[in-house]
Amino acid sequence: MTWALVVRSLFRHPVRTALVVLGIAVAAALLLDMVMLSGGMERSFSRMLLSRGFQIRLSPKGTLPFDTEATIPGITPLLDRLHQDPDIAAAGPVVATSLHARVRDSLVTFVGYGIDPSNQGLYEVRSGKNLSSTDTTGLLISDPVAERTGWTVGDSVTLLGRLDPQSARAGAERMLVIRGVVRWLYDARGQRSLGANFRVIQQLGRFPDRDVASMVMIKVKADAAVDRVAARIGSLHPGIEVNSVAALVRQFRARLVYFQQLSLILATISLVVGVLLVGTILTITVNERAGEFAVLRAIGLRRARIVGLVMAEGAVLTVIGSILGTALGLVTARFLDRILTSFPGLPAAISFFVPAPDTTALAAFVILVAGVSAAAYPAYLAARAPIAQTLRADAE
Amino acid sequence: MTPTPVILARDVIKTYFVNAQPVTALRGVSLAFGAGEYLAITGPSGSGKSTLLQLLGGLDLPTSGHLELMGTPIERLSDAQLADLRLQRVGFIFQRFHLMPVLSARENIELPLAEAGVRQAERTARAMDLLAYVGLTARADHRATQLSGGEMQRVAIARALANRPALILADEPTGELDARTGAQILELFDKLHADGTTLVVVTHDEHLAERAARRVHLLDGLVDRDEITRR
Numbered sequence: 001m002t003w004a005l006v007v008r009s010l011f012r013h014p015v016r017t018a019l020v021v022l023g024i025a026v027a028a029a030l031l032l033d034m035v036m037l038s039g040g041m042e043r044s045f046s047r048m049l050l051s052r053g054f055q056i057r058l059s060p061k062g063t064l065p066f067d068t069e070a071t072i073p074g075i076t077p078l079l080d081r082l083h084q085d086p087d088i089a090a091a092g093p094v095v096a097t098s099l100h101a102r103v104r105d106s107l108v109t110f111v112g113y114g115i116d117p118s119n120q121g122l123y124e125v126r127s128g129k130n131l132s133s134t135d136t137t138g139l140l141i142s143d144p145v146a147e148r149t150g151w152t153v154g155d156s157v158t159l160l161g162r163l164d165p166q167s168a169r170a171g172a173e174r175m176l177v178i179r180g181v182v183r184w185l186y187d188a189r190g191q192r193s194l195g196a197n198f199r200v201i202q203q204l205g206r207f208p209d210r211d212v213a214s215m216v217m218i219k220v221k222a223d224a225a226v227d228r229v230a231a232r233i234g235s236l237h238p239g240i241e242v243n244s245v246a247a248l249v250r251q252f253r254a255r256l257v258y259f260q261q262l263s264l265i266l267a268t269i270s271l272v273v274g275v276l277l278v279g280t281i282l283t284i285t286v287n288e289r290a291g292e293f294a295v296l297r298a299i300g301l302r303r304a305r306i307v308g309l310v311m312a313e314g315a316v317l318t319v320i321g322s323i324l325g326t327a328l329g330l331v332t333a334r335f336l337d338r339i340l341t342s343f344p345g346l347p348a349a350i351s352f353f354v355p356a357p358d359t360t361a362l363a364a365f366v367i368l369v370a371g372v373s374a375a376a377y378p379a380y381l382a383a384r385a386p387i388a389q390t391l392r393a394d395a396e
Numbered sequence: 397m398t399p400t401p402v403i404l405a406r407d408v409i410k411t412y413f414v415n416a417q418p419v420t421a422l423r424g425v426s427l428a429f430g431a432g433e434y435l436a437i438t439g440p441s442g443s444g445k446s447t448l449l450q451l452l453g454g455l456d457l458p459t460s461g462h463l464e465l466m467g468t469p470i471e472r473l474s475d476a477q478l479a480d481l482r483l484q485r486v487g488f489i490f491q492r493f494h495l496m497p498v499l500s501a502r503e504n505i506e507l508p509l510a511e512a513g514v515r516q517a518e519r520t521a522r523a524m525d526l527l528a529y530v531g532l533t534a535r536a537d538h539r540a541t542q543l544s545g546g547e548m549q550r551v552a553i554a555r556a557l558a559n560r561p562a563l564i565l566a567d568e569p570t571g572e573l574d575a576r577t578g579a580q581i582l583e584l585f586d587k588l589h590a591d592g593t594t595l596v597v598v599t600h601d602e603h604l605a606e607r608a609a610r611r612v613h614l615l616d617g618l619v620d621r622d623e624i625t626r627r
Contacts, residue, residue: 001503001510008498295494298455299508299555300483302476388456389412392446395492 006312009289020281021321024371027274028325032363033333033353034267038260040354045252048349049245051185054090054121055226056218057248058233059241071095071212072240081236082218087229089221092119093198093213097205100160100170103149107168110145111193112159113184114201114213121185121217123195128153128180131197139176140195142184148192153178159194161204172204189341189348271370274321278314278374286310286378291394293382298391303383310379311372318371322364329363330355400467401428402563402594403452408461410447410617421447423617424461429596429610431562434589436608437598443614445598446567452596453486453565454478466562483512487556489566493548495540501527501551502536508558526554530584546577553584557593564588566597570604582607 010017049057058078060070072078075093082091092115099112115122117131123140131138139159141151151157155178162171176196184193195201202208218233220226226244234242243251253260286293293306333353340352410422421444429435437445450456451463454470463470466485473481482488495504502523509519527533530550535543543551549569556564569585570578582604589595589609599605606625613621 001506004503005496005499005507012498291494292496295490296496296507297479298453298482298488298494299511300479300559301511302479304476305511386456388447388450391450391455391490 002309002312006309006316009285010313010316016281017317020277020317021324023277024274024318024321024367025324025328027270027277028322028363028367029329029332030270031267031274031367032326032329032360033336034263034270035359035363036329036333036353036355038263038267039356039359040352041256041259041350042249042253043354043356044349044351046245046249048185048347049248051349052121052124052217052219054092054217054219055223055245056220056230056233057243057245058216058218058237059214059243061239061241063241071207071210071214072216073210073212075211075213075216078216078237078240082216082233085229085232087220087222087225088218090119090219092116092121092217094120094122094215094217095198095202095205095212096214097161097201098163099194099201099204100163101149101157102160107160107163108148108192110159111187111191112161112201112204113193113195114198114205115195116198119217119219121219123182123184126181126183128178130182131179131195133197135179136197136200137175137177138179138196140180140182141178142182142187142191142193144190145192145194146181151178153180159204162206162208172208174200174204176200185349186347188345191348271366274318274367275370275374278317278371279377281317282310282314282375282378283381285313286382290382290385290390294385294387294390294394297387306383307379310382311375314375314379315368315372318368321371322367325367326360326364330360401430401464402433402466403596404428404462404464405448405452406462408448408451408458408463410444410451410456411459412447421617422451422458425614425617425619427612427619427622429594431594432589432592434585434595434607434609435597436605436611437596437614438600438605438611439614439620444617445614448614449565449567449596449598452563453488454481483508484559485562487558487561487564489549489552489556489564489569491568491571493540493545493552493572495543495548495551495555497539497541500537500539501532501543501547501554504540504551505554505558508555512559522558523554526557527551529557530554544577545573546580549573549577549581550584553581553588557588563594563596566595566599568599568601569597570599570601579603 058072060072063070079091079093082088095114097112099110100107113122116133118133131140156175158173158175160170160173187193220229230242230244296306337351337353405425405427408422408425411418411420425448437448439445451458454465457471465481505523505526506519509522524536527536530553532547532550535547540548570581573581585595586607597604597608605611609625611623611625612619
């Protein structure tokens with residue numbers, strides 16, 4: 001009975017109600033998008049860094065992973081010590097350099113990764129097979145490489161290293177056989193990267209005679225031990241930057257603080273718009289139906305019941321608006337994410353808007369609470385109106 | 397032992413404010429009537445009829461004086477207790493019917509029953525009985541806005557009877573109806589009275605006033621005449 005009265009009263013003016021619901025939906029969509037945006041990049045960044053379960057990164061002092069210019073010296077003894085640590089499950093070096101190949105009549109440039117295939121957190125094999133640790137002739141390519149060059153698994157290709165830009169002469173050259181196609185987890189969209197065993201790429205790179213790496217990725221056996229292991233490595237190797245993923249996420253968060261504040265402000269604005277919409281429409285409705293509320297009280301409905309009726313109208317408007325707004329927010333988030341992630345240089349795995357059940361539920365809950373709260377003032381007006389005086393005014 | 401009157405009013409004064417100016421609608425009304433009475437309150441416009449009716453029904457409180465409904469002094473009741481009194485003991489019939497336009501005839505009658513906590517099946521049965529009583533069974537599922545004036549007033553009467561109140565208060569119940577429809581409502585009031593319902597009707601309608609057993613005539617906020625017209 002109560003709900004019939006509430007719902008039918010709302011739809012007495014269907015166009016007006018539809019416009020208000022649409023307004024709430026837009027506000028809810030904006031709120032959801034801003035909530036997704038404020039935590040989405042951080043969530044996406046953390047997910048990307050942990051996608052292969054490596055919780056610690058070692059990089060040259062004063063740099064963040066992944067800087068191809070700086071290097072960590074003495075990589076072989078360092079890896080030996082890391083492999084002896086009982087808390088460490090895997091430690092894989094990464095060296096990066098620019099490589100080239102002649103494709104038809106042009107010279108194509110690639111990012112070359114040197115990795116230890118049995119201890120790597122840099123890629124996932126999509127087709128073909130992975131390299132073995134002893135494979136010194138195998139090569140892994142990515143889809144953008146395959147698209148640009150037409151290379152496929154089984155092809156033999158010649159890679160050029162240490163290219164002199166003036167003479168276009170290579171300082172090193174090596175023929176490798178493509179074993180598999182992989183997805184490089186930290187690559188930007190369309191980035192042409194290929195990989196081979198660590199020593200192979202080291203030989204083709206800038207420092208063939210030096211025992212260096214660009215980065216080391218470490219997988220710790222127990223998540224609880226990550227901070228302890230990172231602190232221990234840091235104290236043993238003060239010349240190396242040691243970062244846990246949690247620390248990197250903290251640094252990332254610190255850089256995003258203005259972004260998050262902006263999201264928060266926009267989310268607050270959308271919430272205020274929603275509250276004003278519900279409050280305004282219900283105040284108008286209560287004024288229009290003052291006589292009806294007075295009659296309801298005259299026939300015995302308590303003030304609390306009148307408050308409940310008006311609040312329920314606010315809730316119905318907000319629930320419908322929130323449901324529509326959630327759908328609208330998810331669609332617009334996907335659209336906006338496509339635009340933002342197309343910025344050059346961003347890892348393809350990074351998303352700005354990450355839908356998650358908890359953030360979606362939080363946004364829906366916040367707008368619902370705000371909508372119902374917005375009904376409080378008109379509900380108060382409806383319940384407090386003097387019955388006799390209102391009926392007298394209604395009769396005139 | 398004298399039975400407790402349904403209404404007992406002593407020196408009731410009601411002053412309200414219009415544009416910050418005090419207007420005294422009742423200037424010391426004293427009145428008592430018992431169960432089963434059929435009372436018409438008459439008087440010219442502005443004599444205080446509707447104000448008195450609203451006080452009798454607990455829609456407003458007197459500025460001074462004493463008013464008892466079924467032995468309960470209403471000035472001592474909280475707002476919630478007054479609402480419960482209106483729900484359980486008093487039925488209102490308004491000049492403009494005041495049905496909920498978005499509800500059907502049956503749902504309008506069920507409204508006070510639902511508020512009183514009557515279960516769905518029982519209140520539907522009671523609403524249908526009342527619709528039969530006022531001769532509107534066929535219009536049960538019609539929205540209030542789809543009914544004629546006379547039909548709306550009959551639904552309003554059925555709504556007023558929903559919780560079997562001790563007292564029915566009607567404010568100009570035929571004021572918005574044509575003569576023929578008004579006559580049907582008067583017949584319904586006669587039927588209510590014959591069934592033992594206590595009726596207080598504020599009216600300008602001489603036909604209605606003549607049918608009441610007792611007439612209280614107000615003039616300038618005071619009881620001018622209080623006469624038994626029929627036995």
